[in-house]
Amino acid sequence: MGNGHAEYDYELLLINDEQQQISHFALEAARVAANRTLRDRIGKDDYFLRILVYPHHVVREHKMMSFAGADRLQEGMRRAYGRPWATAARVYRDQKLMSVNINKKHLAMGQRALSVARMKFPRRSHIETKELKKAESTPTESKDNGQQQPASE
Numbered sequence: 001m002g003n004g005h006a007e008y009d010y011e012l013l014l015i016n017d018e019q020q021q022i023s024h025f026a027l028e029a030a031r032v033a034a035n036r037t038l039r040d041r042i043g044k045d046d047y048f049l050r051i052l053v054y055p056h057h058v059v060r061e062h063k064m065m066s067f068a069g070a071d072r073l074q075e076g077m078r079r080a081y082g083r084p085w086a087t088a089a090r091v092y093r094d095q096k097l098m099s100v101n102i103n104k105k106h107l108a109m110g111q112r113a114l115s116v117a118r119m120k121f122p123r124r125s126h127i128e129t130k131e132l133k134k135a136e137s138t139p140t141e142s143k144d145n146g147q148q149q150p151a152s153e
Contacts (some may be wrong), residue, residue, distance in 0.1 A: 001035045002047040008101035011132055012110045014117060016095045017124040021088045024055040030117035034098065037113040047110065048101040053089040061085035097125060101132070 031051055038047045060082035065074050091097065098117060102110040107129070114127050 001031075001049040002038065003045045004048045006045070006048070008048065008132060009104045010102055010107055010110070011130045012100040012102060012107075012114055013096050013128045013130065014098040014114045014125055015128055016091045016093060016097055016121075017126060019092050020121075020123045021057065021059075021090050022053070022055070022097075022121055023059065024087045024089075026120050026122065027051060027053070027055060027089065030098065030120040033120060034100070034113040034117035037116050038100070038109065041109050041113075042106045046103060046106055049113075050099045052096045052099060053091055055087035055089040057088045057090050058084050059086045059088050097121070 031049070035049055038049065062077075062080045062082035098114060100110045100114060111127055111129070118125050118127070
């Protein structure tokens, strides 16, 4: 989200601290919260937000009856495969969850947006700031000095 084609000074990373399973509901809530914070405060062209995990794991739910006499109608845990309920991303310790590329003047607002997004996840995570190195274009010098090398056979 935002402008992916611009050059930015910093990359902010939201990094997971514990092994966990994050549902697609939590990932979407974090994306909406971070995007809204950045878009409303700095504009839609001054940042680039990415979600770095994808919810591949299907979470299933085995619904149980909960009324009087339910034990006569239900088979308990027999054939308890369940119906698909949600999808979740299995994340590990020190795995990157979200990234925001941002310029130096908006660095504090980018950290604030990731802090708001961090509250949507079930366990602890932290924010790291990485300065992006801009590639310096220097002319390369030729070492052959205009002399032709003999062809090797």
